Amino acid sequence: MLDVQDLQAGYGRSRVLFGISLLVPQRGAVAILGRNGVGKTTLMRAIMGELPAEEGRIFLAGQEMTRARTEQRVKSGIAYVPQEGAVFARMSVRENLMVGAIGARRGGQGGGRAPSLDLAIDAFPKLGQRLAQPAGTLSGGERKMVAIGRALLGEPKLLLLDEPTEGVWVGVIEEIADRLTELATRIGVVIVEQHVDLALRVAGHAVVMDRGRVGFEGPSEAVRDDPRLLRYLAP
Numbered sequence: 001m002l003d004v005q006d007l008q009a010g011y012g013r014s015r016v017l018f019g020i021s022l023l024v025p026q027r028g029a030v031a032i033l034g035r036n037g038v039g040k041t042t043l044m045r046a047i048m049g050e051l052p053a054e055e056g057r058i059f060l061a062g063q064e065m066t067r068a069r070t071e072q073r074v075k076s077g078i079a080y081v082p083q084e085g086a087v088f089a090r091m092s093v094r095e096n097l098m099v100g101a102i103g104a105r106r107g108g109q110g111g112g113r114a115p116s117l118d119l120a121i122d123a124f125p126k127l128g129q130r131l132a133q134p135a136g137t138l139s140g141g142e143r144k145m146v147a148i149g150r151a152l153l154g155e156p157k158l159l160l161l162d163e164p165t166e167g168v169w170v171g172v173i174e175e176i177a178d179r180l181t182e183l184a185t186r187i188g189v190v191i192v193e194q195h196v197d198l199a200l201r202v203a204g205h206a207v208v209m210d211r212g213r214v215g216f217e218g219p220s221e222a223v224r225d226d227p228r229l230l231r232y233l234a235p
């Protein structure tokens with residue numbers, strides 16, 4: 001689904017990614033691990049086209065996207081839920097989800113028809129009971145559900161999630177993890193996570209980043225048992 005080849009990117013003259021290669025299948029999740037500041041968010045932003053690729057190439061479903069604008073990447077089926085998982089605090093949950101619906105219609109995944117909010121509510125039934133509630137009054141976990149649910153309205157083929165469980169109460173983390181595991185049976189998922197155990201449980205494959213490079217990677221079970229994991233995650 002996604003094929004990132006030797007990607008280099010950064011901010012102005014400061015290079016952050018020094019040649020990242022990453023393969024994400026049509027179905028299945030890949031975890032991106034690594035300590036703070038190694039470039040995980042930068043990688044997500046470069047895949048989305050929010051930052052230009054200085055070197056390397058990005059393919060989505062066989063189509064080259066290296067120089068494509070962000071909207072074009074979204075149209076091709078990528079959705080991105082950034083770390084902040086931003087919701088519009090004064091707008092209701094329904095209105096927040098509708099923003100995704102409008103974006104999806106523009107993006108064209110649904111062939112011009114308005115997508116149903118059910119796509120979000122089926123994934124997170126709790127949202128169905130909160131549709132009229134201002135998003136600013138939701139818990140951290142519910143906000144993440146809104147942000148992920150909104151992305152699902154575009155019927156993405158590939159979902160990029162930056163720390164989907166950050167600031168989420170432990171009881172809700174399991175619920176989000178279960179949804180992501182289920183989603184990954186249908187689409188490609190990239191999950192940046194600080195909760196290593198959870199990420200390795202949701203994802204079949206893991207990439208451990210180290211200062212803008214791939215430190216090591218492999219099937220999640222192998223990565224979990226590899227002594228290098230601790231070294232690459234230690235502060």
Ligand SMILES: Nc1ncnc2c1ncn2[C@@H]1O[C@H](COP(=O)(O)OP(=O)(O)OP(=O)(O)O)[C@@H](O)[C@H]1O
Pocket residue numbers: 011014016034035036037038039040041042043
């Ligand atoms: N907008 C920006 N302008 C300049 N430098 C930036 C910018 N955003 C991030 N950086 C720098 O790029 C490097 C990688 O940051 P990035 O956020 O990608 O790391 P990360 O692995 O996602 O970290 P975290 O786990 O803390 O979110 C850091 O040194 C950071 O200071």
